[in-house]
Amino acid sequence: MKIRPALFAALSLTALAQGTEINPAIPEYKQVSGVSGNLISIGSDTLNNLMTLWAEGFKARYPNVNIQIEGKGSATAPPALISGTSQLGPMSREMKQEEIDAFEKKFGYKPTEIKVAVDALAVFAHKDSTLRGLTLAQIDAIFSSTRKLGAPADITEWGQLGMDAWKGRAISLFGRNSASGTYGFFKEHALGKGDFKSSVKEQPGSSAVIQGISTDEFALGYSGIGYITSGVRALPIGESEDSLVEVNYDNCISGDYPLARFLLIYINKKPGEPLDTLTTEFVKFIQSKDGQEVVVKDGYYPIPSEVLEETQAILAK
Numbered sequence: 370m371k372i373r374p375a376l377f378a379a380l381s382l383t384a385l386a387q388g389t390e391i392n393p394a395i396p397e398y399k400q401v402s403g404v405s406g407n408l409i410s411i412g413s414d415t416l417n418n419l420m421t422l423w424a425e426g427f428k429a430r431y432p433n434v435n436i437q438i439e440g441k442g443s444a445t446a447p448p449a450l451i452s453g454t455s456q457l458g459p460m461s462r463e464m465k466q467e468e469i470d471a472f473e474k475k476f477g478y479k480p481t482e483i484k485v486a487v488d489a490l491a492v493f494a495h496k497d498s499t500l501r502g503l504t505l506a507q508i509d510a511i512f513s514s515t516r517k518l519g520a521p522a523d524i525t526e527w528g529q530l531g532m533d534a535w536k537g538r539a540i541s542l543f544g545r546n547s548a549s550g551t552y553g554f555f556k557e558h559a560l561g562k563g564d565f566k567s568s569v570k571e572q573p574g575s576s577a578v579i580q581g582i583s584t585d586e587f588a589l590g591y592s593g594i595g596y597i598t599s600g601v602r603a604l605p606i607g608e609s610e611d612s613l614v615e616v617n618y619d620n621c622i623s624g625d626y627p628l629a630r631f632l633l634i635y636i637n638k639k640p641g642e643p644l645d646t647l648t649t650e651f652v653k654f655i656q657s658k659d660g661q662e663v664v665v666k667d668g669y670y671p672i673p674s675e676v677l678e679e680t681q682a683i684l685a686k
Contacts, residue, residue: 389618391661394674398430398657405433406647410457412439412446414574415551415593416632419486420459422663427654434647441573443550450637451475456648458635461488461550461593472637481638483680485655487670489594489616490554490628491603493579495586500530502605502613505627508559511540511589512569517561527587535587543581543590546571555591558628593632595668618670631676632669640686649684656680 410420417440424436439445446458447468464472464480472480492508494500503511507530510520522529528536544565545552552571556562572578575596582588583600594616597603605613606627614626621629634652638644644652654660661671 389665389670391658391665391671392674395656395658395661395671395677398654398659400430401646401650404431404647404650406435408434408436408457408647408651409449409455410436410438410459410634411441411449411455412457412459412634413443413461413550413632414440414545415443415461415488415549415595416440416459416485416634417574418595419632419664419667419669420457422667423651423655423660426659426663427651430654431650436651442546442548443553444548446635447472447480450480450635453637456636456645457651459485460633460635461630462554463633464635465553476637476639478640480635481683483634483636483652483656483683484631484672484676485634486632486661486664487618487621487672488630488632489603489621489626489670490551490559490591490630491594491597491616492559492589492591492606492628493582493597493601494589494604495582496600496602497586498602500532500604502607502610503530504607504609504613505559508606509561509563512542512544512555512565512591513560513563514566515560515563517563538587541581541585541588542566542569543578543588544569544571545575545578545592546573551575551591551593554630555628559591593669597668621670622673631672638684644684652680652684 420438428434443460443462446460449455450458451472469479506518506520509518510516510524527538575592578590578592579596579598582590603616605615607613614620620626656677664671
């Protein structure tokens with residue numbers, strides 16, 4: 370069975386773009402008057418850089434706005450929204466049903482999900498690695514103790530991946546901690562909801578994962594594509610060794626790259642009532658041409674125009 374996030378299935382072929390150019394249907398941000406106040410964001414580490422850059426761009430337009438950002442993991446977003454300690458809950462995975470239920474129990478309606486960027490969750494190797502790529506079953510056998518995707522045997526050393534020069538050398542594994550949405554997404558889509566090996570070195574942030582791989586030529590690890598550096602390379606992955614898929618925008622949007630995902634921000638919007646002006650304008654800025662240029666510069670992929678239309682419909686309810 371092809372593993373691809375269902376969230377891409379609804380997008381039409383018109384969403385396809387060449388390279389990472391921003392869709393011309395996405396307009397530039399238009400500044401309005403009367404925007405001020407405090408905005409607090411608590412959630413994803415993966416989105417931390419983007420949130421900071423968006424905040425800087427927004428504050429440059431609205432000097433009377435103060436934005437505070439805390440990125441300790443997607444799992445911290447729902448409790449912050451529920452308690453009212455934040456207006457923005459960035460997450461690199463969709464909310465779990467129990468998180469939605471807890472929010473709905475408090476407010477009587479569900480949280481609102483806003484798609485803000487496209488990400489590829491990549492498996493990285495050291496920059497000098499000659500490994501051609503990995504199948505999903507191999508990834509599962511490398512990182513998981515349960516092998517839900519059907520690999521015949523556990524993979525622990527490089528010789529099992531055809532790297533004869535490194536035969537007998539153990540594969541050093543880096544990943545995220547359980548508070549991370551990246552951890553949860555990888556567990557669901559790359560491990561078939563199986564269990565991680567205890568040998569995976571859990572890191573508190575994506576940059577730490579990349580740093581670990583860049584200083585260990587025998588390492589493999591996973592992170593969002595936006596954290597790639599010159600010290601690592603993102604491996605092509607696929608269902609089989611004959612169908613390995615490169616990490617790029619077109620492959621993510623089409624669903625051919627199996628670990629593509631949307632990066633999300635959850636907000637508290639009561640149905641039938643308008644969202645407050647400050648939060649509304651920040652969301653509009655993020656999804657504008659200006660905000661999506663930040664996405665591209667930070668190494669992620671811009672949203673298709675259909676996503677903007679979807680958000681506009683959501684905010685109008």
